[in-house]
Amino acid sequence: MKSKTPKLRELVDGVSSYYIIGNIVILSPKKRDIDKEKLVKAIMQINPRVKAVYIKRKVSGELRISELELIGGEDISKTIFKENGLSFVVDIKKVYVNPSLGGEHNKVEEEVKESEKILDAFCGYGGIAMHASTVSKYVIAGDLNIEGLEMLRESLSLNRKKIHLIDIVQYDAHNLPFREKSFDKVYADNPTMVLEFLNELCRVTREELIIYILSTKGGISKIPAYKWLRVNDYSKDLFIFKGYIRCNNKNLSLTSLS
Numbered sequence: 001m002k003s004k005t006p007k008l009r010e011l012v013d014g015v016s017s018y019y020i021i022g023n024i025v026i027l028s029p030k031k032r033d034i035d036k037e038k039l040v041k042a043i044m045q046i047n048p049r050v051k052a053v054y055i056k057r058k059v060s061g062e063l064r065i066s067e068l069e070l071i072g073g074e075d076i077s078k079t080i081f082k083e084n085g086l087s088f089v090v091d092i093k094k095v096y097v098n099p100s101l102g103g104e105h106n107k108v109e110e111e112v113k114e115s116e117k118i119l120d121a122f123c124g125y126g127g128i129a130m131h132a133s134t135v136s137k138y139v140i141a142g143d144l145n146i147e148g149l150e151m152l153r154e155s156l157s158l159n160r161k162k163i164h165l166i167d168i169v170q171y172d173a174h175n176l177p178f179r180e181k182s183f184d185k186v187y188a189d190n191p192t193m194v195l196e197f198l199n200e201l202c203r204v205t206r207e208e209l210i211i212y213i214l215s216t217k218g219g220i221s222k223i224p225a226y227k228w229l230r231v232n233d234y235s236k237d238l239f240i241f242k243g244y245i246r247c248n249n250k251n252l253s254l255t256s257l258s
């Protein structure tokens, strides 16, 4: 009889879920006092391809980089992972990586059209840009984090047959280096900070600005989006919402949602 692969929670108390990014595992255990050695052994037993196991402590700073503790395996942080058939080079210590966004990235392919000019305004390692580029012929990916942009450049060569051209630009999105209404659609995935960029993002948007924002249910009522979707639960009262805004000369100078 074939033996069943044990679930992690059956092997280690207090840890049930984790992310696999290429050959690296990242966990956010609920309990502090876990048996790390047992945990690493259990993960590597379930996933023999895994080379390094990290605990994520928190995400901080404007580049949204994770504080990570290596608890077992090799001291590696750069890997290649697959999302919806696309390959991404990422260094988990140098760029924001959240594999739970795979579903959101996939939706981008359904939202964009071949002829549309798209800006991924806070691209990180380029998840949105790359998915948009499987459909749109004109995508620009920008971010403050030059190391994330270099990872995207490496990823482009791995996906040549699946995507169109992507231009990569480093900038501070407070002053985007583009003329008025340069893009049909702009994606702004920077949920903790997006408010301070709204007017500048709208300046370069012709049709539709799509934002992700961390907010309470009531908070988002101040932003004039014509459609809201709740995409993730962050805590009891805080959620990640996705808002669709038509930019036509609206003043979006908001500093807080409270």
Ligand SMILES: C[S@@+](CC[C@H](N)C(=O)[O-])C[C@H]1O[C@@H](n2cnc3c(N)ncnc32)[C@H](O)[C@@H]1O
Residues within 6 Å of the ligand: 062, 063, 064, 096, 097, 098, 101, 121, 122, 123, 124, 125, 126, 127, 128, 142, 143, 144, 145, 148, 171, 172, 173, 174, 189, 190, 191
């Ligand atoms: C939540 S992460 C982006 C995630 C990414 N869209 C994805 O799909 O994985 C937010 C990004 O905003 C970038 N960022 C923060 N402040 C910025 C600024 N002033 N100008 C440009 N990018 C900025 C960070 O470097 C980070 O990559």
